[in-house]
Amino acid sequence: MTGWQLPDGVSGDHSAIKVSVGMLGPPRFRCPARDAMAARQGLRAETLVRRKPEYLEDFANGPFMRAMDLIEFHRKPADHALRTACASTVPGRVVHASVKQWAAHGVFEYLRAFADDSEVVPTR
DSSP, X not given: OOOOOOOTTEEEEOSOXXXXXXXXXXXXXXXXXXXXXXXXXXXXXXXXXXXXXXXXXXXXXXHHHHHHHHHHHHOOOHHHHHHHHTSOXXXXXXXXXXXXXXXXXXXXXXXXXXXXXXXXXXXX
């Protein structure tokens, strides 16, 4: 049996090993190579990989919440509030079509549920 070898593209000190309880789980879903790398905390990739920027809105409740704020606090009609709320707040990011659909469903169902009220009154 040979000793553990550093994978290509990895450098650093691999003499100290730190094992956590999470590594002692059932071997069915374990990856021995990943566990070996995680146990040797002094290792780093030799080449940094740039992360791709996010291109989707990262908070799925954001469009719904912004639309409801526009309706409650600024008295905007629901259609206008949804169009404004589903426009991304971060340049370069878009709201996924399913999130737009979910936000519209949430807004219209919320308004339908409280249709008996004369107006949607904000509370803080």
